[in-house]
Amino acid sequence: MFQNHPRAVAKIAVAGCGGRGNSMLSLLLEMEDVRITAVCDPNEERAKYAAGLVEKAYGASCAVYTDHREMMEKDDADGVMVSCSWQAHCEVAIAAMRAGKYAAIECGGGCSLDELWDLVRTSETTGVPCMALENCCYDRNEMAILNMIKQNVFGEVVHVQGGYGHDLRDEVSFGRENYHYRFNHYKHRNGELYPGHAIGPMAKYLNINRGNRMVSLVSMSSKARGLNEFLKREKGDDYDMTGYPWAEGDIVTTMIRCSGGETMLLTHDTTLPRYYSRFGSVRGTRGMWMEDGSKIFLDGSSDDPSYAHAPQDFAPYYEKYNHPLWKQFEQEGVKGGHGGMDWLVLRAWVESMLAGTVCPTDVYDAAAWMAVTVLSEQSIAQGSSVVAFPDFTNGKWLTRDPWLRTRYCLDEVCTDLFEEEEGSAE
Ligand SMILES: NC(=O)c1ccc[n+]([C@@H]2O[C@H](COP(=O)([O-])OP(=O)(O)OC[C@H]3O[C@@H](n4cnc5c(N)ncnc54)[C@H](O)[C@@H]3O)[C@@H](O)[C@H]2O)c1
Numbered sequence: 001m002f003q004n005h006p007r008a009v010a011k012i013a014v015a016g017c018g019g020r021g022n023s024m025l026s027l028l029l030e031m032e033d034v035r036i037t038a039v040c041d042p043n044e045e046r047a048k049y050a051a052g053l054v055e056k057a058y059g060a061s062c063a064v065y066t067d068h069r070e071m072m073e074k075d076d077a078d079g080v081m082v083s084c085s086w087q088a089h090c091e092v093a094i095a096a097m098r099a100g101k102y103a104a105i106e107c108g109g110g111c112s113l114d115e116l117w118d119l120v121r122t123s124e125t126t127g128v129p130c131m132a133l134e135n136c137c138y139d140r141n142e143m144a145i146l147n148m149i150k151q152n153v154f155g156e157v158v159h160v161q162g163g164y165g166h167d168l169r170d171e172v173s174f175g176r177e178n179y180h181y182r183f184n185h186y187k188h189r190n191g192e193l194y195p196g197h198a199i200g201p202m203a204k205y206l207n208i209n210r211g212n213r214m215v216s217l218v219s220m221s222s223k224a225r226g227l228n229e230f231l232k233r234e235k236g237d238d239y240d241m242t243g244y245p246w247a248e249g250d251i252v253t254t255m256i257r258c259s260g261g262e263t264m265l266l267t268h269d270t271t272l273p274r275y276y277s278r279f280g281s282v283r284g285t286r287g288m289w290m291e292d293g294s295k296i297f298l299d300g301s302s303d304d305p306s307y308a309h310a311p312q313d314f315a316p317y318y319e320k321y322n323h324p325l326w327k328q329f330e331q332e333g334v335k336g337g338h339g340g341m342d343w344l345v346l347r348a349w350v351e352s353m354l355a356g357t358v359c360p361t362d363v364y365d366a367a368a369w370m371a372v373t374v375l376s377e378q379s380i381a382q383g384s385s386v387v388a389f390p391d392f393t394n395g396k397w398l399t400r401d402p403w404l405r406t407r408y409c410l411d412e413v414c415t416d417l418f419e420e421e422e423g424s425a426e
Contacts, residue, residue: 004356010034012350013077013101015068015092016084017041017050018180020106024083025050027336027346029057034350038075040065041084043179068092072099079353081133082106085181086193089370090115097128102359104133104349105366107196109373113390116367116374120392123363131349131359132366134200136278137410138344142201143323145282145289147413149205153298153321154284160205161281162198163267167274169230173241186248190221191377192268193248197278199369200361202264204410205282209364212260213397214389219376221249226271246271254376256389266372289314324418325407348408360408367392 010033014025017039028034039050039062047064055061065071068088072080072095079102082092086108093103103123110116123130136142149157168182175183185193206212224246231242252268267279280291287298295311302308322330329340336343352359368389375387391397403411407418 006356007078007354008033010079010350010353011037011077013038013040013071013075013080014050015040015071015080015082015096016088016106017043017046018083018085021081021083022050022053023337024081024106024342024346025053027343028081028350029053030335031346031350033354036062037077038063038065038071040068040071042066068095072096072101077101079104079349081349086185087111087181090119093130093366094118094122097122097126097130100126100128102128102349102353103130104359105130105370107132107134107136107194107200108370109191109193109195110367110370111374113371113374116371116392117390120363120367129352129359130363130366131352132196132200132361132369133345133349134196134361134369135338135341135345136197137200137204137341137361138325138348138408139201139339139341140318140322140326141280141291143326144318144321145280146201146204146410147321147323148289148317149282149284150413151321153287154282154289155286155299157205157262157282157284159263159265159281159283160202161265161267161279162202163265163269163277163279164194164197165267165269165274165277165279167272167276168270169227169273172271173227173231173234176241186227186246186271187244188247189377190247190249190252190380191374192219192252192254192266192372194268194270195254195266195372195376196369198266198280199264199372200365201280203365203369206258206260206262206264207411208258209362209368209393209397210400210403210411211397212258212262213391213393214256214264214368215259216386216388217254217256217372217375217379218384218386219252219254219379220384221253221380222251224249224271226250226273230271249380252376252380254372254379256372323413324415328407328418328421344408351406351408355406357406358404360404360406360410364393364396 041047051064080096083106096103254266256264294314334340
């Protein structure tokens with residue numbers, strides 16, 4: 001298994017200084033065992049703004065780059081946080097690994113299978129880890145569900161659901177004015193553009209790339225009307241984008257079949273009015289969980305026969321199956337954006353770098369999760385035909401090395417490691 005030298009401080013460079021890059025940078029600046037060495041964005045104003053955040057925190061600025069290639073060549077960072085626009089994710093991560101720097105890719109879909117194969121082969125040939133920085137794998141909800149699945153509460157898992165239900169009409173419609181990358185993707189692409197928040201946790205529930213793999217995919221897209229109606233209301237009929245034939249359908253539904261026989265259902269839903277949801281659901285031979293409404297139903301769990309099929313409130317289960325990482329996080333004080341999951345995913349990456357080990361998600365995870373976008377585009381373009389999923393592990397999924405047991409592990413809940421820590425603190 002990969003082993004780099006351990007270090008006392010993780011030196012990190014940030015590539016992509018938009019809203020996300022800056023919010024993650026602010027968290028990294030709070031960590032005593034992290035030093036930000038450089039920031040990079042082709043938009044110089046943004047790069048300088050991020051450098052200003054560094055200066056405010058450290059009292060001294062860091063290096064500022066507008067070209068990631070120059071940054072990789074000159075900077076001595078141990079790792080690069082890839083928080084740039086989707087189409088630059090692989091290029092920047094590949095450059096980072098070639099320069100011997102741990103890459104961590106923010107969520108977002110791939111643009112071609114070729115770039116994903118390049119990503120995989122670069123990590124394999126350089127031996128440098130590439131982590132999929134999927135924060136939702138570390139949300140309290142998803143971690144509790146992972147814990148329940150590992151404890152067999154739902155029995156054998158047969159089907160999982162997830163997605164991204166987030167009203168982004170404002171962000172997408174005015175992406176040209178606000179210099180936001182989503183604008184061009186929605187104009188020209190039709191597919192499951194943002195699979196990470198759903199596929200990340202679901203893949204870990206189903207042991208994807210470790211004894212299981214995604215085998216085939218089919219996607220279907222609705223018509224696109226949400227942005228037109230929104231722009232008509234906000235800008236009127238004369239605005240140039242009001243009548244634009246946006247490529248991205250309002251609702252894109254994707255189904256994936258796994259080699260273990262399980263199915264996954266993903267929904268991308270970002271251009272119609274709605275409340276936020278990741279549509280999480282798990283169906284097993286002993287019960288089910290439903291994120292919307294926060295409900296659970298377990299076979300035989302009701303004492304009252306007249307309510308035998310009534311759902312139960314998930315809250316008590318949440319407490320009972322709270323992941324030990326979250327128990328510890330709550331005791332120490334939850335911090336960071338998106339309810340704390342941003343902090344945890346960054347700590348998972350940083351602590352891997354400090355220990356010089358592999359990360360809890362790897363390049364095979366990153367490639368498979370990002371491939372959902374490319375394959376869903378292909379499926380829709382071919383009239384919703386079934387497309388085959390590449391095996392980025394080249395058969396290694398059948399007999400992988402054992403995973404690294406850490407507190408951030410997503411392949412197993414390593415409860416003993418928390419108990420050991422508690423014991424040594426007493
Ligand atoms: N995990 C989450 O919850 C979450 C939330 C928001 C965004 N994101 C992800 O973070 C990323 C950035 O999102 P955002 O909202 O900040 O977008 P944004 O468009 O505001 O910023 C992206 C920045 O990347 C820069 N960029 C483009 N090519 C680059 C390159 N080669 N090197 C360095 N920088 C480059 C752009 O100039 C831009 O400033 C996306 O992948 C997005 O999906 C994740």
